[in-house]
Amino acid sequence: MTREEIIHRTAEYVKDEFARDSSGHDWWHIARVWKTALALCKQEGADVYTVELAALLHDLDDWKLSPSAGGKPVRAEAWLRQMGVDPALAEHVCEIITGLSFKGALVETPMRTLEGQIVQDADRLDAIGAIGIARAFAYGGHKGRLLYDPDSPPRMHASFEQYQKSGSATINHFYEKLLLLKDRMNTPTAKKIAAQRHAHMEQFLEQFMREWEGGEF
Ligand code: ADP
Ligand code: NI
Numbered sequence: 001m002t003r004e005e006i007i008h009r010t011a012e013y014v015k016d017e018f019a020r021d022s023s024g025h026d027w028w029h030i031a032r033v034w035k036t037a038l039a040l041c042k043q044e045g046a047d048v049y050t051v052e053l054a055a056l057l058h059d060l061d062d063w064k065l066s067p068s069a070g071g072k073p074v075r076a077e078a079w080l081r082q083m084g085v086d087p088a089l090a091e092h093v094c095e096i097i098t099g100l101s102f103k104g105a106l107v108e109t110p111m112r113t114l115e116g117q118i119v120q121d122a123d124r125l126d127a128i129g130a131i132g133i134a135r136a137f138a139y140g141g142h143k144g145r146l147l148y149d150p151d152s153p154p155r156m157h158a159s160f161e162q163y164q165k166s167g168s169a170t171i172n173h174f175y176e177k178l179l180l181l182k183d184r185m186n187t188p189t190a191k192k193i194a195a196q197r198h199a200h201m202e203q204f205l206e207q208f209m210r211e212w213e214g215g216e217f
Pocket of ligand 2: 029033058059122
C-alpha cells in the first residue's frame with residue numbers, strides 16, 4: 001500500500017470509530033487536528049507522514065474515551081501493524097500518542113520530537129478559542145456536569161490521578177486546563193494562534209461572570 005492509501009484508509013477507519021461521539025471528540029475534532037497539524041508541519045518542516053498518522057490516531061485510545069485501554073495506544077498500534085507501517089515509524093507514532101494528553105496543571109507533558117510537538121499543539125489549539133469553549137461544554141454535558149458552581153473553586157492538579165478523578169463544573173476546566181495551554185504550546189506558529197484564541201476565552205469568561213452576577217442591571 002502507498003502512503004496515500006494508508007492515510008486514506010486510516011482516515012476512513014477513524015471516521016467510522018468517532019462518528020457517534022457526543023463528547024466533543026467526534027470525527028470533526030480529529031479532522032481539525034489533522035488539518036491544523038498539516039498547516040503547522042508546513043511552517044515548521046517536520047515529517048508529514050508521521051504527523052498525519054499521529055493526528056488521525058491520537059484519540060483512538062484516549063483515557064477519557066476508552067478507559068479500558070489504560071492509556072496505552074493498543075488500537076492505534078494494532079491498526080499500524082495491520083497497515084504494514086514500518087515498525088520504527090509505528091513506534092514513533094505510538095510514542096507521540098502516549099505523550100500527547102494534558103495530565104494536570106502541574107504535570108509536565110514534554111514531547112521529544114518536532115512531529116510530537118506539532119500534533120500536541122494542533123490538539124491543544126482545538127481545545128481553546130471558540131471551538132474549545134463549545135467542546136468544553138459538550139464534554140461537560142456528556143459527563144453530566146454543571147456549567148458552573150460558585151461553591152467549588154478550581155484546583156491545580158499535581159498528578160494525573162487527581163486530574164482524572166476531578167468531576168468539577170465546566171467553568172473550572174478553563175482555569176484547570178484551557179487558560180494554561182497558551183503557555184504550553186511548543187511551536188512559534190501555534191503560540192501566535194493560541195494567544196488570539198486565549199483572548200477570546202478570557203472575553204467569554206468575563207461576559208459569563210457579568211451575566212451570572214447580574215452586572216448588566
Ligand atoms: P487531551 O488529551 O489533552 O485531553 P483531547 O483531544 O482528548 O485532549 O480533548 C480535550 C477536550 O476535552 C478539552 O479541551 C475539553 O474540551 C474536553 N474536556 C476534558 N476534560 C474536561 C472537563 N473536565 N471539563 C470540560 N471539558 C473537558
Ligand atoms: Ni484530541
